Amino acid sequence: MHEKLSSIYDNVLRRNPGEIEFHQAVREVLESVGPVLGKHPEYAESKIIERICEPERQIIFRVPWADDSGEVHINRGFRVEFNSALGPYKGGLRFHPSVYLGIVKFLGFEQIFKNSLTGLPIGGGKGGSDFDPKGRSEREVMRFCQSFMTELYRHIGEYTDVPAGDIGVGGREVGFLFGQYKRITNRFESGVITGKGLSYGGAQVRTEATGYGCAFFVEEMLRARGTSFDGKTVVVSGSGNVAVYAIEKVEQLGGRVVACSDSAGYVVDDKGIDLELLKQIKQVERGRLETYAARRGDHVAFVPGRSVWEVPCEVAMPSATQNEITGRDAAKMVETGCVAVGEGANMPTTPEGIKIFLEAGVAFGPGKAANAGGVATSALEMQQNASRDSWTFETTELRLREIMRDIHGRCVETADEYGMPGNYVAGANIDGFRRVADAMLSLGLI
Numbered sequence: 244m245h246e247k248l249s250s251i252y253d254n255v256l257r258r259n260p261g262e263i264e265f266h267q268a269v270r271e272v273l274e275s276v277g278p279v280l281g282k283h284p285e286y287a288e289s290k291i292i293e294r295i296c297e298p299e300r301q302i303i304f305r306v307p308w309a310d311d312s313g314e315v316h317i318n319r320g321f322r323v324e325f326n327s328a329l330g331p332y333k334g335g336l337r338f339h340p341s342v343y344l345g346i347v348k349f350l351g352f353e354q355i356f357k358n359s360l361t362g363l364p365i366g367g368g369k370g371g372s373d374f375d376p377k378g379r380s381e382r383e384v385m386r387f388c389q390s391f392m393t394e395l396y397r398h399i400g401e402y403t404d405v406p407a408g409d410i411g412v413g414g415r416e417v418g419f420l421f422g423q424y425k426r427i428t429n430r431f432e433s434g435v436i437t438g439k440g441l442s443y444g445g446a447q448v449r450t451e452a453t454g455y456g457c458a459f460f461v462e463e464m465l466r467a468r469g470t471s472f473d474g475k476t477v478v479v480s481g482s483g484n485v486a487v488y489a490i491e492k493v494e495q496l497g498g499r500v501v502a503c504s505d506s507a508g509y510v511v512d513d514k515g516i517d518l519e520l521l522k523q524i525k526q527v528e529r530g531r532l533e534t535y536a537a538r539r540g541d542h543v544a545f546v547p548g549r550s551v552w553e554v555p556c557e558v559a560m561p562s563a564t565q566n567e568i569t570g571r572d573a574a575k576m577v578e579t580g581c582v583a584v585g586e587g588a589n590m591p592t593t594p595e596g597i598k599i600f601l602e603a604g605v606a607f608g609p610g611k612a613a614n615a616g617g618v619a620t621s622a623l624e625m626q627q628n629a630s631r632d633s634w635t636f637e638t639t640e641l642r643l644r645e646i647m648r649d650i651h652g653r654c655v656e657t658a659d660e661y662g663m664p665g666n667y668v669a670g671a672n673i674d675g676f677r678r679v680a681d682a683m684l685s686l687g688l689i
């Protein structure tokens with residue numbers, strides 16, 4: 244790392260002790276932007292990097308709620324409003340027991356550059372809670388969401404901060420959150436949250452957008468190498484929102500998805516994942532993947548407690564959680580013929596894994612670029628809400644596809660410009676950074 248950046252990074256470590264995921268996310272960006280500082284001394288003069296690494300505002304709050312038996316529980320809620328140089332803070336809410344400030348900050352930091360890459364007017368933020376929705380009844384989830392929003396509502400708004408979903412927060416939770424916001428404020432302010440249901444201001448394609456967008460991005464990477472999804476063996480990790488729609492689009496584009504996973508293990512289905520069955524189990528019944536194997540037939544086995552990355556594939560789309568592909572996984576994947584990786588999740592590949600993929604010449608699409616279709620479609624939802632309009636599925640999907648093509652094109656051009664052809668990590672970090680840095684310079688010392 245460039246000497247100046249290394250000292251900034253040391254400072255980040257000192258000021259944010261123990262927040263290892265945040266350190267990892269910062270390090271990856273700082274490792275890419277050294278050459279930009281050479282071309283733009285004004286960024287260093289104005290301490291843009293130091294400012295970008297410090298959130299504009301961090302909110303931590305108590306979330307008390309009662310379960311169905313009347314027992315009281317206390318969770319912790321977070322919203323990190325990281326950077327609003329390009330627009331209102333924008334980014335999802337994660338409900339998962341592992342959530343703490345370091346996770347929310349890594350996600351918020353990534354979001355700054357991802358949102359910038361979309362070319363749309365959205366700043367970066369993220370939030371969530373250590374609440375575990377697993378095993379909770381619908382009424383418990385509703386009470387939790389209502390309590391969470393009873394504090395969050397004073398910090399958000401169409402022009403301030405616009406949350407959405409992430410792990411553990413889907414359409415159901417967004418509905419409960421929006422309902423409580425509307426009740427407290429007495430305002431039907433649709434632009435305050437995205438990922439809403441279609442009956443109350445949601446946008447077509449937002450549910451599908453992250454997974455579809457990731458498939459479109461991988462399609463572009465494959466096209467750039469003169470190939471396509473056609474007939475390729477694909478593994479997608481996870482079986483949540485991003486994974487399900489990544490599988491759907493890959494299948495439509497001619498790929499064959501042979502494995503997916505959840506936090507308990509994975510299934511291999513050589514005939515190709517049966518999407519209807521997967522949706523029924525995961526989205527309707529909110530069940531476990533083990534049930535998929537039990538119902539699908541003898542050719543499918545559920546493999547408990549192991550990583551899906553031991554299944555050979557030509558294309559990998561990690562769509563579960565951070566740091567799921569280790570260096571060892573990556574080495575094995577390269578050895579068994581993986582030619583492209585599109586990160587549906589945020590930071591799912593460890594730094595060692597990324598290094599191995601890049602050195603092996605694998606087309607590696609980092610999350611900031613490859614999964615930006617979700618937040619981009621959220622920005623389209625905001626556009627529709629602001630103009631009291633609603634677009635068709637076809638129009639919105641077309642727009643998403645164009646956005647993903649543009650992001651791919653800019654990553655390629657920027658990597659070329661900086662002498663690192665084919666390096667989408669450098670392309671995404673540099674292009675995402677430049678736009679935010681220029682806006683910050685224009686806005687003065689704020």
Ligand SMILES: NC(=O)C1=CN([C@@H]2O[C@H](COP(=O)(O)OP(=O)(O)OC[C@H]3O[C@@H](n4cnc5c(N)ncnc54)[C@H](O)[C@@H]3O)[C@@H](O)[C@H]2O)C=CC1
Nearest residue numbers: 409410411453481482483484485505506563564588589617
């Ligand atoms: N929902 C969205 O629009 C976007 C989500 N993402 C990222 O995509 C990833 C998945 O998010 P969603 O699909 O929305 O969440 P989800 O809650 O719908 O699904 C998460 C999936 O990951 C699995 N999972 C979670 N923790 C795991 C662990 N420790 N080990 C193995 N599997 C695990 C779960 O079993 C589930 O299948 C996350 O990294 C999220 O930050 C990125 C961009 C947008």
Ligand SMILES: O=C(O)CCC(=O)C(=O)O
Nearest residue numbers: 334335407409617618621
């Ligand atoms: O749609 C959004 O605002 C948030 C999506 C998100 O959380 C992400 O891109 O990781």
